Amino acid sequence: MIQQVQxxxxxxxxxxxxxxxxxxxxxxxxxxPKGALVGIIGPNGAGKSTLIKSIMGLIPxxxxxxxxxxxxxxxxxxxxxYVPQRESVDWDFPASVMDVVLMGRYNKLGLFxxxxxxDRDAARFALEQVGMQEFAKRQISxxxxxxxxxxxxxxxxxxxxxxxxxxxxxxGVDAATEKAIIKILKDMSxxxxxxxxxxHDLQSVAKYFDWLIMLNLRLVASGPTDKVFNxxxxxxxxxxxxxxLTEVGQLIKQExxxxxxx
Amino acid sequence: xxxxxxxxxxxxxAISCGLLGCFLILRxxxxxxxxxxxxxxxxxxxxxxxxxxxxxxVMLIGAxxxxxxxxxxxxxxxxxxxxxxxxSIGVTFTWLFALGVILISYYGRNVDIDxxxxxxxxxxxxxxxxxxxxxxxxxxxxxxxVMSFVTLAIIVFIKIGYRGLFFTTFDASYAxxxxxxxxxxxxxxxxxxxxxxxxxxxxxxxxxVVAFLIVPPASAYLLTNKLPKMLMLxxxxxxxxxxxxxxxxxxxxxxxxxxxxxxxxLLFALTFFYTRLKANPVTSSSPVLQES
Numbered sequence: 368m369i370q371q372v373q374x375x376x377x378x379x380x381x382x383x384x385x386x387x388x389x390x391x392x393x394x395x396x397x398x399x400p401k402g403a404l405v406g407i408i409g410p411n412g413a414g415k416s417t418l419i420k421s422i423m424g425l426i427p428x429x430x431x432x433x434x435x436x437x438x439x440x441x442x443x444x445x446x447x448x449y450v451p452q453r454e455s456v457d458w459d460f461p462a463s464v465m466d467v468v469l470m471g472r473y474n475k476l477g478l479f480x481x482x483x484x485x486d487r488d489a490a491r492f493a494l495e496q497v498g499m500q501e502f503a504k505r506q507i508s509x510x511x512x513x514x515x516x517x518x519x520x521x522x523x524x525x526x527x528x529x530x531x532x533x534x535x536x537x538x539g540v541d542a543a544t545e546k547a548i549i550k551i552l553k554d555m556s557x558x559x560x561x562x563x564x565x566x567h568d569l570q571s572v573a574k575y576f577d578w579l580i581m582l583n584l585r586l587v588a589s590g591p592t593d594k595v596f597n598x599x600x601x602x603x604x605x606x607x608x609x610x611x612l613t614e615v616g617q618l619i620k621q622e623x624x625x626x627x628x629x
Numbered sequence: 630x631x632x633x634x635x636x637x638x639x640x641x642x643a644i645s646c647g648l649l650g651c652f653l654i655l656r657x658x659x660x661x662x663x664x665x666x667x668x669x670x671x672x673x674x675x676x677x678x679x680x681x682x683x684x685x686x687v688m689l690i691g692a693x694x695x696x697x698x699x700x701x702x703x704x705x706x707x708x709x710x711x712x713x714x715x716x717s718i719g720v721t722f723t724w725l726f727a728l729g730v731i732l733i734s735y736y737g738r739n740v741d742i743d744x745x746x747x748x749x750x751x752x753x754x755x756x757x758x759x760x761x762x763x764x765x766x767x768x769x770x771x772x773x774x775v776m777s778f779v780t781l782a783i784i785v786f787i788k789i790g791y792r793g794l795f796f797t798t799f800d801a802s803y804a805x806x807x808x809x810x811x812x813x814x815x816x817x818x819x820x821x822x823x824x825x826x827x828x829x830x831x832x833x834x835x836x837x838v839v840a841f842l843i844v845p846p847a848s849a850y851l852l853t854n855k856l857p858k859m860l861m862l863x864x865x866x867x868x869x870x871x872x873x874x875x876x877x878x879x880x881x882x883x884x885x886x887x888x889x890x891x892x893x894x895l896l897f898a899l900t901f902f903y904t905r906l907k908a909n910p911v912t913s914s915s916p917v918l919q920e921s
Contacts, residue, residue, distance in 0.1 A: 387711065423806045441808070449806035456800045460655060461854045470796055474807040478792045506854040522803070 368600065369397060370590035374437075376401040376530060376561050377422070382431035384414070384421050390584065391417050395431070397580060397589040404556040405563040406576035406592075410605050413582045415565045416452070419532040423449050435530060445474055448528035450519050452535050458507055464518050465503045468493055471525030486525075493524035498547060513544030520548060530561040538567065549575055572596060631756040634770050636875050638755045639889050641776035642829040643867025645783045646841035647849075649822050651860050654846050655798050656818075660715065661703065662842040664722035665819065666826045668699040670729025673827060678736050689775075689827055696823020697816060699725060752832045752885045772832055779828040786821055787860070794818065795856060833886040840890035841867060848893075848900040866896055 375398030382395040392414040399405055407415045420426050422433050424440050436443050448471070471493065472486040482490075494500045497517040502510070510518065516536055523531055537545050552562050556577070563580075566572065572579065572592070579595050581587040587604040588595040653662045669692040676691030699721055706717035760771040787794065796804040797814040805811050822842070829838045849862035873896075874889025881888065 420802070423802075425802055425805055444808045447806075449803060451800065451802045451806075455802060457655075457657075459854075460799050461850070461856045461859050462795070462799060463855070466795070466856075467799070470800070470803065470807075473792065473796070473809075478796075478809065479789065508854050526807075 368588045368590055368595055369586060370594070371398045372400045374401075375399055376403075376436060377563070378434040378437070379422070380432050380434075382418075382421060382433065383429040384417055384426060385429050386417075386426075390429075392421070392582075393585045395582075395586045397586060399561065399563065399578065399580075399589075401561055402556055402559045403561055403563075403578040404552055404576050405561070405578040405580060406566040406572055407563065407580045407582060408566055408569065408572060408604070409582035409587070413604070414584055415582055416534050418580075418582065419449070419534055419563065419565060423447070423532060446529040448523040448526040448531045450523045450531065450533040450536055453512065453516050453519060453538065455534075458510065458515055460507065462507055463503070464494070464499065464505050464507060464510070465490060467507060467518055468503075468521045468525050471522040474526065489527065490521070490525045493521040494518075496524055496551060497521045511541075513540040516540045516544060516548065520551065524551075528560070531555070531563065533562065533564045535565050535567060569601075632875065632879075634756045634773060635752055635885065636872050638752060638770070638773055638776055638832050639871030639875060639885070640868045641773075641780045642825075642833050642838070643841045643845060643871045643889075643893075644864050645776070645780045645825045646829065646838060647845040647863035647867040648783055648787050648860055649818065649825055650842040650846035651849065651856075651863055652794050652798055652818055653822065654843060654850060655856075659843045659847075660718050661700065661819070662822055662826075663839045664703065664718045665696045665699050665822050666830075666838040666842070668722040668725035668729075669693075669696050669823055669827050669830070670726050671695060671732055672729075673830065674729055674732040674736065678732075689824065692827035693820060693823045695725070696826065697820050699823075700816065700819040752889075755832055775828050776832070779824055783821055783825060786817070790814070790817065833889065837886045837890045840893055841870075844890070844893040844897050845870060848897045851900050851904045866893065870896060 377399040379395055379397050382392060383390065384392040391412075395418065407418060409415050417426065421428055422435075422440075433440065435447055440447065465487075468490040469482050469486065472482055472489060476482060476486060491500065491503065494503055497520050499514065499517050499521060502514065502518075507515070507518065520533075520536065523533070536548055540548070552564070552575075555562055564576070566575070573596055576592050578590070579592050580589045581595065581600055581604040583604045583606075588600045650659070650662060653659050672692035672695030673688060676688040679691075680687040702721045703714070703717045706712045706720060707714045710717065712720070755770050755772045758771050759767055760769060760774060793809060793814045796809055797811045801811045825842075826838050829841070833841065845863040845866035846859070848866045849859045852862055853859050870893035871889050873892040875885055877883075877892055878885040878888035
C-alpha cells in the first residue's frame, strides 16, 4: 500500500540505487506530507540507511529523482538536516561538544567566518533541548553512547532546518535517552517540522511514528501508521524467505566475475 | 651560524609536516602520507630532468602533481577497483617509487642527482647551497627560503581551512550533507602534503619525511584531546626533534636527518610511557601480575 500525498515535502520518484552493481533499492516511489514523524522500517540490508543517504546526495543514484520542498537538494540545503549513524564517526576525535554542535551553524555561516554570538546561543539552546547544556565544554571522547547521540541531535537542531533525516538515532542508547529523543521528535513534528527516522525496533513503531515507510529493497508500503502497520505488510517486508529481488541481486553481482566457476 | 641554519631548516620541515600530519592521523591516513613521500620521487626526477636544475618551481609543481595523482590512484583502486585501502596504498606507492628509482639510475648518469641524496637527503649541505643572484649577491641558503615559503603557505592553509579540514575529517557524511565538498578538502590536504614532502626531500630525504609527518602528531595526539592544542604540540615536538637531533648527530658525528627522526621517536616513547603511567599509576599494577 503506497499512499501518495498532495503537496509533499519530500517526493521520491522511481529511485534506484546499487552498490557494486548489486541493486539495494529498486524503483522507490513515495511522497511524505509536511509535519509527519516518519519511521523507515525493514529487515537488515533492506536499504533503510541507503534510502536516506541517497536523499541526502551522499551516494549516487542509478535512476529516479528526489525532490525536497519541490526543489533539488542543492537549492534547499539550509532547510534540510541529517543525523548520521553514531558509529560512523570516531568519538576519540579531539573536539569538544560545543565544537560539534556548532558544525550545525555553518551552512548559514559559511566555512570561513567565525561563529557569532547568535550561533553560540543557538548551539547552547540546542544543547539545552537535549538536556546536555552542562556538557558544552566536555571533550566528546568522554561521552556515553546516549550522550553522543544527544550531541548529534543537538547539532541537527542547531541547524534550525525544516526537514530532518536521522539514521538510527535510537541504536545503542539508554532508555532515558530514547525517551528524551522521542519527546523532542514529537515536539518537532508538532511544530510543523518533518522528521524521518530509520528505526529498528518494531515494538515501538506504533507508539512513535504517525507515518511509515516499509522497505525491503523495494518499497513495500508508505502511508499512515494505522493503515500500513499490519501483519500482511509486515510479512511482505520481513518475509522469512529471500525475496526474488535479493536473488536477482546476487546473480547480477556474480555475473561480474564469470571466471569464478570455470 | 651553520648550526642555526640546519636547525632552522629541520624545524621548518618538522613544523610543516607536523601540522599536516595531525589531520592525516585523525583521518586514519597516516600511511597515505608515507605513500606520497615515496611516490613523488618520479615527479622530482622528471621535473629535474626537464628543467635541469633543482631550485625550479617546476620541480615543486611536478612532484606536487604526482602526489595528487598518487592519492587519486589510491582512491581509485580502493573505490572502483574494490581493493582494500592498505593494499591500494601498497601497490600505488611502491610502483611509483620504483619508477623513480629506475629514472634516477637511468638519467643519473647525465645529471647531478643521485639516489642517496633523494632518499636520505643531506641537511648538512643546506648552509653551503646558497642562493646567489645573477648580480652575484649572496642571499643565504636556498633551501631555507623554499622551506620558509612552504611552511608559511601551510600555516595559512590550516588557518583559513581549519573548519573545512575539521568538519570533513571528523564527520565527512554530515559535512557533505551540509554542502561541503569532502573531495575538494581531501585533495587540498593531499596537495599540501605533497608540497611539504617535495620541499623537504632535499634536506631530510623522501623517507625521513614520514617520521616528521606522523611521529610528532602521534605524540601530540596522546597528550591532548583538543585539536588546536594538538596542532601546537606537534609543532613543539617537531622543533624539539629537529634541535635535539642536530646535537645528537653532532655528538655522534652521524646522519643529522636520521638523528632528528630518532629523537622524535624517543620523544614519542617518553610521551607514551608518560600517558600510560598517568592512566594506570604503578601502585595499582594489574592483579594478574601480582598473582604470578
